[in-house]
Amino acid sequence: MPETSLSALAAQLAAKQISSRELAQAYLDRIAALNPSINAFITVDAEKTLAEAAAADALIAAGQAGPLTGVPIAHKDIFCTDGWLTTCGSKMLHNFIAPYDAHVIQRFKAAGMPSLGKTNMDEFAMGSSNETSYFGAVKNPWNTAYVPGGSSGGAAACVAARMAPAATGTDTGGSIRQPAALCGITGLKPTYGLVSRFGMIAFASSLDQAGPMAPSAEDCALLLNVMTGFDPNDSTSLDREKEDYARDLDKPLAGLRVGLPREFFAAGLNSEVAAAVEAAVTELKKLGATTVDISLANSRLAIPVYYVLAPAEASSNLSRFDGVRYGYRAPEYGNLDDMYSKTRAQGFGAEVKRRILIGAYVLSHGYYDAYYLQAQKIRRLIADDFNAAFKTCDVILGPTAPGTAFKLGEKSGDPVEMYLNDLYTIPANLAGLPGMSLPCGFDAQGLPIGLQLVGNYFSEAKMLNVAHQYQRATDWHSRMPTNL
Amino acid sequence: MQWETVIGLEVHTQLATRSKIFSGSSTAFGAAPNTQASAVDIALPGVLPVLNRGAVECAIKFGLAIGATLNRVNVFDRKSYFYPDLPKGYQISQLARPIVEGGALKIVVGDTERTIHLTRAHMEEDAGKSLHEDFQGMTGIDLNRAGTPLLEIVSEPEMRSSAEAVAYARALHTLVTWIGICDGNMQEGSFRVDANVSVRPLGQAELGTRREIKNLNSFRFLQQAIDYEVRWQIETLEDGGRIEQATVLFDADRGETRMMRSKEEAHDYRYFPDPDLLPVKLDEDWIEAVRATLPELPVAMQARFQNDYGVSAYDAAVLTGSRALADYFETAAKACGQGKLAANWVMGELSAALNKAELDIAQSPVSAAHLGALIARIQDGTLSGKLAKQVFDGLWEGAGEVDAIIEARGLKQMSDSGELEKIIDEVLAANPKSVDEFRSGKDKAFNALVGQVMKASKGRANPAQVNERLKAKLQ
Incomplete structure (x- = not known):
């Protein structure tokens, strides 16, 4: 497979050195070869992909191509796609074919980017290892005994294995950034409200945000240009002027103030990860950046706060999966209540049920104030910490995850141990801030390490600039697993 | 022992918007099942609600009309329960911060005028319908109504008899149709009443335990249901029993209320703010723009009728029973310059004829202009009262203009x-x-x-x- 950036692929397509059909076929061939061992895709439909590629070729031939027309992309199976199965990784939707396209899908279609298929994910985006998928675990391409992270594990793995040049992901508590880190790719969660949530199956509405996943920051900038934009169908979508996220990629970093939150380098952080992140800080200093010590004291409460708020919203968002109108329905039941309980008992996996139970509990009469309201107050304090920090720095840097990829099954028996994987990523979701992960090294076992950047609201172009300059000085992001 | 009845009403009014509160589907009544249910209405995965500004404007109108507080920031909440005609598994409603709080409505029972205070009014979406009759052993679901905008209007427990409750419900019905936020069609469910009823020994300050009678869709049923419920509660207490908090239904065929669910079976609705919708912000410009669209309100019109046309307070109240009636009266009164005579004719001869023919004022075969012309002929001595009634009959039959009927039927009063x-x-x-x-x-x-x-x-x-x-x- 050609090791090329999205801009290089686009240039080849524009120069007619390769057609979109040929490109799509090459990726489909690689999917056919590798997916059986990685399980990154839930749905692949070569016929549909090639038809979309042919349409892209027609656009190119007609001189109507956009910047990425003809470049194929894989979509997380959380996005509703007209005519394709959309499962959200759940038995509950194992047979659901959406009659409409999510806003994000519409945008990629309008950009002329063929879909390579629907990627595997933790069930309803609930998980950090991709082991909760009804369609089986995804394997980390760097070592198939290890998890790829989650919930956008299929997306991260397919990009890492170059089964797709890029993929869409969604991030509620780290679901783009943590798998990007564990699979050695770049992923960005935009400011809340920048990308429409319409057609993206809701997990926790106030936290969910879609974003791009690709080898490099430059790729992510180009994808972000496609994905963002106001959508009147999403009341939380922000009506802002369109910006070019690639505009600042080449700016030098002289004068950049990098904030290092001391809480993100404290106990619990794997020493190899710490060393790699510190080396990256040294690299940025060489590029002209200075560092600032900052404190995000309330972030220590991020996990408990998140595991009140996200399940609360999820318990409500997942109420529509009741077996009445679509999706799974238990084959046998007595009365209405029995139909509900059997359908949901059989249709949802253990982690989803756990979160529905937590959510229903924290919202129930007599507990709401103690849990939900209290968590909302702390959420505000966490955001206040960031606001204070951004008075002294331009971007915040730390590890994306406390460790590298873990073995399949290693943490699946202990939910709290699993939840701790999102320790550093959750605060940005709670504050609605943009965050990204980019590769910054490998551990002794050859597993990728990711560093996280968190920027102020709408500072995606700045973050991409920092990441791109770092990636020009390093080659972590262009390394590929060689064992496949 | 002497007992006192305490009643508070919760009224669901369907707002007269063309499209639903959170989707673009039509709200028209009577379409084939599920033909007015979009992806949002059936709660497909991934869909999101978008608030219909028209529904908010209806609520603002109502708040202004009853002199209530309009909450400048009000919030939609999710109310969760499972039912097949509730597609999302929650209803979007307003709990902690409704759009309207307070306000009052004047009612007249017999010769007594009372002011009933309102607790609140909040916007919410309606559920769909479960059709149990048409499918043997199964239930059909029609989601056409799902997402229809409602304003739930809650009164304080200030009514003391079924007559007062009916007077309040009628006054509310008059107001919401008057300001054009609801078509008032009770058969189609556009105006549905829940009555919270309790009794207590006369003089006791503490309220008795209430039972809520759900979904009363006529004023007659409201009266019957309350009367039955009050009798039942008093008998139960006098027999040494206790009233348990409960939700009951009124069986119109048997004239009885019957238990639907007890307090123990009541749902925990797990309310929380809907994260898909931003808080609704009302700025002064918006409120004033809506205020400018409000018609003259019944209370103001009553005062004006007394002042301009010399009608009594009672007559003014009757004549403002609906906007159509008030408009009719005023047109007739202006045409003849005889307010009192016009009031007598509208409330007397015309109302009687309409009642007899079971017609609404809007369907009156005699136009206000014609009635005015008729009254003018009484005033100028052309017609006696008795002759005028014959001319009225002619107008009712559609025999033409007033003077033409007088001429053709030789009804001119003898002046020679x-x-x-x-x-x-x-x-x-x-x-x-x-x-x-x-x-x-x-x-x-x-x-x-x-x-x-x-x-x-x-x-x-x-x-x-x-x-x-x-x-x-x-x-």
Whole structure:
């Protein structure tokens, strides 16, 4: 497979050195070869992909191509796609074919980017290892005994294995950034409200945000240009002027103030990860950046706060999966209540049920104030910490995850141990801030390490600039697993 | 023991928007099942609600009309429960911060005017319908109604009888239709009433335990249901029983309320703010723009009617029973310049005829302009009251303009005194017995003579003139 950036692929397509059909076929061939061992895709439909590629070729031939027309992309199976199965990784939707396209899908279609298929994910985006998928675990391409992270594990793995040049992901508590880190790719969660949530199956509405996943920051900038934009169908979508996220990629970093939150380098952080992140800080200093010590004291409460708020919203968002109108329905039941309980008992996996139970509990009469309201107050304090920090720095840097990829099954028996994987990523979701992960090294076992950047609201172009300059000085992001 | 009844009402009014509160689907009634249910209405995975500004404007109108507080920031919450006609598994409603708080409504029962205070009014979406009859052993789901905008209007428990409850419900019905936020069609469920009813020993400050009667869709059922419920509660207490908090349904066929669910079975709705919707912010410009679209309100119109047309307070209240009636009255009154006479005709002859024909004021075969013209002919002496009724009948039948009917049917009051003199002379000549009787002191004989004159004139003679002339001749 050609090791090329999205801009290089686009240039080849524009120069007619390769057609979109040929490109799509090459990726489909690689999917056919590798997916059986990685399980990154839930749905692949070569016929549909090639038809979309042919349409892209027609656009190119007609001189109507956009910047990425003809470049194929894989979509997380959380996005509703007209005519394709959309499962959200759940038995509950194992047979659901959406009659409409999510806003994000519409945008990629309008950009002329063929879909390579629907990627595997933790069930309803609930998980950090991709082991909760009804369609089986995804394997980390760097070592198939290890998890790829989650919930956008299929997306991260397919990009890492170059089964797709890029993929869409969604991030509620780290679901783009943590798998990007564990699979050695770049992923960005935009400011809340920048990308429409319409057609993206809701997990926790106030936290969910879609974003791009690709080898490099430059790729992510180009994808972000496609994905963002106001959508009147999403009341939380922000009506802002369109910006070019690639505009600042080449700016030098002289004068950049990098904030290092001391809480993100404290106990619990794997020493190899710490060393790699510190080396990256040294690299940025060489590029002209200075560092600032900052404190995000309330972030220590991020996990408990998140595991009140996200399940609360999820318990409500997942109420529509009741077996009445679509999706799974238990084959046998007595009365209405029995139909509900059997359908949901059989249709949802253990982690989803756990979160529905937590959510229903924290919202129930007599507990709401103690849990939900209290968590909302702390959420505000966490955001206040960031606001204070951004008075002294331009971007915040730390590890994306406390460790590298873990073995399949290693943490699946202990939910709290699993939840701790999102320790550093959750605060940005709670504050609605943009965050990204980019590769910054490998551990002794050859597993990728990711560093996280968190920027102020709408500072995606700045973050991409920092990441791109770092990636020009390093080659972590262009390394590929060689064992496949 | 003497008992006091305490009633509070919760009224669901369907807002008269063309599209649903969170989707673009039509709200028109009567379409084939599920033909007005979009992806949002059936709660497909991934869909999101978008608030219909028109629904908010209806709520603002209502708040302004009852003198309530409009919460400048109000919030939609999710109310969770499972039911097949509730597609999302939650209803989007407003709990902690409703759009409207406070306000009051005037009601009149008999001769007594009372002010009933409102607790709140909040926006919410309606659920779909479960159809149990049409499918043997199964339930059909029609989601056409799902997402229809509602304003739930909650009163304080200030009513003390079923008559007051009905008067309040009627006044509310008049108001919401008056300001055009609801079509008021009770058969189609556009105006549904829940009554919270309790009783307590007269003089006791503490409220008794209430039971809520759900979904009453006529004023008659409201009255019957409350009367039954109050009797049942008093009997239960007098027999030494206790009232348990419960939700009940009214069985109109049997005239009874019956238990739907007890307090123990009540849902925990797990309310929390809907993260898919931003808080609704009302700025002063928006409120003032909506205020400018409000018609003159019933209370203001009543005062004006008393002032401008000299009608009584009672008549003013009756005439503002609906906007159509008030408009009708005012048009007629202006056309003839006779407010009191117009009020009498509208509330008397016209209302009686409409009632008899089971017609609404809007369907009146006699237009306000025609009625005004008719009254003008009474005023200028062309018609007597009696003749006017014949002309009215002509108008009702669609026989044409007032003057044309008078002409065609020869109903003009006799204005030529010579003609009257002649008739009187003839009557006196033909009834010597009555003349003698009158002269010997029998007053009744005079009336008989008047009757004869009126008959001979075919009703066209002016009765006052007949009296006067006859007396003069007999003296």
